[in-house]
Amino acid sequence: MEIIKTSVIGSYPIEIDNMKFIKNYFNGLENFWDEYISAAVNDMIKAGIDLISDGQTRDPFINIFTRNIKGCRIRDRPEIINKLEYLYPIIFEDIIKIKKYLPKNKGLIGVIAGPYTLSESVVNFYYKNKMELAFDFAEIIKKEIDLIKPYVDLISIDEPFFSNKFPDYGYELIKIITKKLKCLTRLHVCGDVSKIIPDLINLPVDVLSHEFKAKPQLINSYEEYENNKKICLGSVRSDNIEIESVEEIISHIDQASSIFGEKIIQISPDCGQRLLPRDIAFKKLINLVKAGEVINGR
């Protein structure tokens, strides 16, 4: 049986010291953000997580991806004021830096904001329709993925907006960004995905990731379909400060295994942990790792 890996989805809560932040910013101190990123990465390593992310400490994930794209400007929400163009690398430099100090036995995740979610999250002043906008986002994201792919073990695409409405062109969008990728690809969709499972299991990605802990009924929804996708099982909640015990996590994984069998190759928090207090997020990861050890040790 394949070893189940422990993973995060993306974001991790690191408090920013505002005074220090402002001082570093105005002193023009380069790379002053690195300490926040390494704090997130080190927490994940210390907890024993196998697949590590950059923690997305810089910004909410939509802003991380829109701020470096020509044609976008960040106001209350990102605004599209011109045709989108890929100008600068988005997460590439952070990925390179993390890769340098990440222990060899750890995998690195390239966390990517999905084109549909980006197109639905911005204020559009330029494009005739959101479909055109989404396809331009997809082409730009593909360029970023081509840059980071030699350095990551998993490309994880965040598309929470798929659970609101799966667009007719959803398949084409994902196809653009995963085309010719050799590394493992994962699609994370939180929310209630029960009605779009037939769309999801057809997408050109290897792994599907959902919030199975907050919405355990999704496990049963999947049972109705023939599914060849691997599963990243949300196993601790991201919207709740109660720390799940190791036993509770194990019984959740066992229940899911009775439906998914060996398709479960990763266990993770339900979603990004950004909104949790740091000590709670950390303890949830520790218990996730302990549960994974028990499952893998059987």
Ligand SMILES: [Zn+2]
């Ligand atoms: Zn999510």
